[in-house]
Amino acid sequence: MASERRLRIKTLVMVLAMVVCANAGDLMLKRGMSHIGAVQLTASGLAQAFRLTAASGTIWIAIFFLTGFMLSYITVLSWADYSYVMPAGAFGYALLTLLAVLFLHESVSPRRWVGVVLICAGVLLVGQTKPRTTTVAGEAVA
Amino acid sequence: MRVILALAVLILGSTGGEIAITHGMKATGEPARLRPLALLQFLRRAARNGWFWVGLPLMALSFYSLLVLLSWEPISLVIPASALSYVVGTLGAKYILGEQVSGARWAGVVLVCVGVALVAAG
Numbered sequence: 001m002a003s004e005r006r007l008r009i010k011t012l013v014m015v016l017a018m019v020v021c022a023n024a025g026d027l028m029l030k031r032g033m034s035h036i037g038a039v040q041l042t043a044s045g046l047a048q049a050f051r052l053t054a055a056s057g058t059i060w061i062a063i064f065f066l067t068g069f070m071l072s073y074i075t076v077l078s079w080a081d082y083s084y085v086m087p088a089g090a091f092g093y094a095l096l097t098l099l100a101v102l103f104l105h106e107s108v109s110p111r112r113w114v115g116v117v118l119i120c121a122g123v124l125l126v127g128q129t130k131p132r133t134t135t136v137a138g139e140a141v142a
Numbered sequence: 143m144r145v146i147l148a149l150a151v152l153i154l155g156s157t158g159g160e161i162a163i164t165h166g167m168k169a170t171g172e173p174a175r176l177r178p179l180a181l182l183q184f185l186r187r188a189a190r191n192g193w194f195w196v197g198l199p200l201m202a203l204s205f206y207s208l209l210v211l212l213s214w215e216p217i218s219l220v221i222p223a224s225a226l227s228y229v230v231g232t233l234g235a236k237y238i239l240g241e242q243v244s245g246a247r248w249a250g251v252v253l254v255c256v257g258v259a260l261v262a263a264g
Contacts, residue, residue: 029209030217039213041144053209074188075181078167082160083235083243087228087254093261115260122253125246133242134168 004130007079011131014076015085018069019092025065032058080131087126094119145215148207149223155204156224157231159197161238166193168239221262228255 036056039049053059076085094116100106170191173184188194211220232251235241243251 030212033209033212037213039210041210049209049213071181071185074163074167074194075173075176075184077160077164078170078184078188079172081235081241082164082239083232083241083247083251086160086231086235087247087251090228090254090258093258097261109264112261112264115257115263118253118257119261120257122250122255122257125250125253127250129244129247129250130242134240 007131008127011076011080011084012088012127014072014080015088015091017072018076018085018089019095021065021069021072022089023092023096025062025069028058028062028065032056032062081133084126084129084131088123090119091123094123145211148211148214152204152207152211152224153227153230155200155207157227157234159200159204160231161234162193162197162200164235164239166191166197169193218262218264222259225255225258225262228258 032053035058036049036052039045073085097108097112097116101108167188170184170188174180208220208224228251232243232248236243
């Protein structure tokens with residue numbers, strides 16, 4: 001069915017946007033938090049961590065990308081199943097590994113390759129199921 | 143012990159928050175078009191939904207828990223452990239949101255969960 005196909009393509013494009021923003025955001029977040037160092041779980045430690053994160057440019061870049069992720073995420077959830085979008089988004093981990101090998105020439109352990117294959121197989125399996133199994137507001141009258 | 147506690151906050155906060163937001167977004171309905179103006183109207187509609195404001199603080203709590211965990215433990219331990227949220231989230235989707243989780247979807251979720259744990263473990 002044409003509309004079913006359109007729904008699937010629209011969903012997958014949005015999941016891709018999610019994955020790109022989330023990866024860029026997480027990378028910046030890890031970099032920013034590494035600069036800040038271990039957080040002490042005391043009132044003053046948490047307050048200091050809050051001040052340092054708010055003053056860090058890297059953390060703000062991370063927040064920019066994570067906002068982009070959040071926007072694409074809530075948009076796709078307005079029409080697609082949570083149990084479809086969530087596992088499909090894991091494709092990002094596989095993508096990150098492939099990018100690390102292709103562009104950074106990192107060596108990847110066999111265990112990690114097995115993980116990449118499992119993620120790809122899992123995403124393919126989930127991707128073939130119907131993106132939406134519940135009704136969406138306004139759909140009943142449309 | 144503190145790591146397990148923070149991990150539980152991370153997993154339950156993120157899945158609980160995402161389920162609340164999914165519920166809210168389904169009530170909001172999809173944007174008329176994927177253009178800036180239509181998206182802005184869509185965001186305004188979403189922000190008026192109460193479930194959105196239940197989900198957001200839960201996700202913020204989970205995010206803060208992630209920051210704290212990343213400062214204690216290497217990412218290669220934190221992300222594999224948090225991969226459990228794929229299974230917790232799917233259970234929530236089925237029993238709370240009423241989504242139909244077919245055998246193929248379950249199989250995919252389990253593969254993804256194990257795969258993410260392996261990739262992040264390095």
